[in-house]
Amino acid sequence: MRIRPSILLMDSPIDLIDTRLKRNHLIKKIFSCQIDQSGQSGIYLVGGFLRDAFLGIRSNDIDIVVRGRRPRALAEEIRSKTGGTVFDLKEDRTVRVALDGGRTIDVSGLDSTLESDLRTRDFTINSIAWSPERGFIDPYGGIADIQGKIIKANLKKNISNDYLRALRLYRIYSELGFQIDKRTRDWCSKLSYGLKKIAPERITLEFFKLLMGEWWAKALDMALEDNVLECIIPLSYNELRRNIRLVSRLDRKVKAIHIKRYLKSGLDGLSQRGLMRLEGLVLGSDVSSLRITLSNELEGKLKTVRDLYEHAHLIRCRPRDPSDRVGLFKLLDNAGDSAPDLLIISERQGCLGHYDRFVRFDQRLLLSAIEIMSITGERPGPLIGEILGEIRKRRFIGEIRTGKQARALLARGTLF
Numbered sequence: 001m002r003i004r005p006s007i008l009l010m011d012s013p014i015d016l017i018d019t020r021l022k023r024n025h026l027i028k029k030i031f032s033c034q035i036d037q038s039g040q041s042g043i044y045l046v047g048g049f050l051r052d053a054f055l056g057i058r059s060n061d062i063d064i065v066v067r068g069r070r071p072r073a074l075a076e077e078i079r080s081k082t083g084g085t086v087f088d089l090k091e092d093r094t095v096r097v098a099l100d101g102g103r104t105i106d107v108s109g110l111d112s113t114l115e116s117d118l119r120t121r122d123f124t125i126n127s128i129a130w131s132p133e134r135g136f137i138d139p140y141g142g143i144a145d146i147q148g149k150i151i152k153a154n155l156k157k158n159i160s161n162d163y164l165r166a167l168r169l170y171r172i173y174s175e176l177g178f179q180i181d182k183r184t185r186d187w188c189s190k191l192s193y194g195l196k197k198i199a200p201e202r203i204t205l206e207f208f209k210l211l212m213g214e215w216w217a218k219a220l221d222m223a224l225e226d227n228v229l230e231c232i233i234p235l236s237y238n239e240l241r242r243n244i245r246l247v248s249r250l251d252r253k254v255k256a257i258h259i260k261r262y263l264k265s266g267l268d269g270l271s272q273r274g275l276m277r278l279e280g281l282v283l284g285s286d287v288s289s290l291r292i293t294l295s296n297e298l299e300g301k302l303k304t305v306r307d308l309y310e311h312a313h314l315i316r317c318r319p320r321d322p323s324d325r326v327g328l329f330k331l332l333d334n335a336g337d338s339a340p341d342l343l344i345i346s347e348r349q350g351c352l353g354h355y356d357r358f359v360r361f362d363q364r365l366l367l368s369a370i371e372i373m374s375i376t377g378e379r380p381g382p383l384i385g386e387i388l389g390e391i392r393k394r395r396f397i398g399e400i401r402t403g404k405q406a407r408a409l410l411a412r413g414t415l416f
Contacts (some may be wrong), residue, residue: 163194174213317350
């Protein structure tokens with residue numbers, strides 16, 4: 001989702017946001033789960049949901065804290081009113097209600113005062129609470145920082161209590177484009193080594209969001225300067241700088257519709273351009289050593305692009321002789337489904353038309369395996385696959401064009 005805070009609701013009166021929260025149907029159901037006869041719920045909305053309310057951003061994730069009641073019990077009551085599924089995130093501490101449509105409600109227990117709880121949170125813009133009875137509780141100036149477009153940590157120890165926050169700083173910048181408080185940036189830089197202690201699954205979620213934000217390029221630049229990026233992608237400073245420049249250059253080209261249609265979206269939750277940015281950033285790295293979790297499909301794609309990247313740079317998009325055409329065929333054949341990504345990352349967009357032809361020939365073979373066996377008398381086996389590959393190659397480079405020509409070569413025994 002593209003976010004432009006400068007044109008959203010940051011200057012809206014607090015009472016307007018308060019009214020909207022009170023009218024929200026889901027929030028009404030949450031706060032209808034009273035715990036005593038006085039009508040005091042002991043429930044508070046907290047965190048990023050409130051920040052997004054001030055920014056006019058629809059958030060699918062609601063965080064609440066509750067005093068005087070076990071989180072599981074409250075989550076079950078909420079589920080009875082909203083539907084969904086209840087499961088533990090942190091045993092005896094945080095319980096999630098997963099609703100239809102991807103919305104979630106995370107319920108946590110409040111062990112101390114509300115103000116103390118807010119003080120332990122990462123950034124002031126996430127340290128706001130709200131309830132229908134008390135309105136906004138903002139002891140650390142979070143609303144003012146939202147309006148001033150500033151990302152500021154509450155305390156240095158809050159970063160060291162969860163080192164993932166050292167990365168989250170840059171993810172939030174990527175999404176919002178807010179100015180980062182100098183002291184906060186210094187804290188995150190000095191504590192970035194702690195990211196090596198964080199589970200890759202948690203890093204992945206933050207990092208992928210960073211790659212899909214509006215201000216992703218500047219966020220990566222700052223993460224590189226602050227020694228954060230190298231904790232995720234094991235490359236040198238100069239290698240990462242080179243890759244960021246490459247991806248920034250490519251990103252401008254990918255705006256062209258004819259290029260965008262080649263990129264796959266939805267892989268591991270990444271958008272088209274998020275995937276392309278990741279592919280470019282990890283060039284030259286040991287993909288297996290990345291501090292992120294990858295599906296087998298995504299890991300295979302990253303390795304293919306990395307391994308064939310240098311070869312792709314040598315390819316001519318206007319082949320001058322048969323050897324050039326053979327080289328292009330072998331590259332596309334080895335790259336498989338990753339061929340479009342490889343051509344774009346290696347700045348060989350002019351070869352995408354050849355890829356279209358390659359795919360079209362694969363979908364409409366001149367001869368089937370059954371026809372080849374009939375002509376040659378061969379039984380099913382590796383040789384049949386080799387003959388099919390040879391026919392595909394010769395067709396691609398222009399030596400044969402029809403099934404009749406392929407049969408003639410096969411009958412003469414010149415294909416195997």
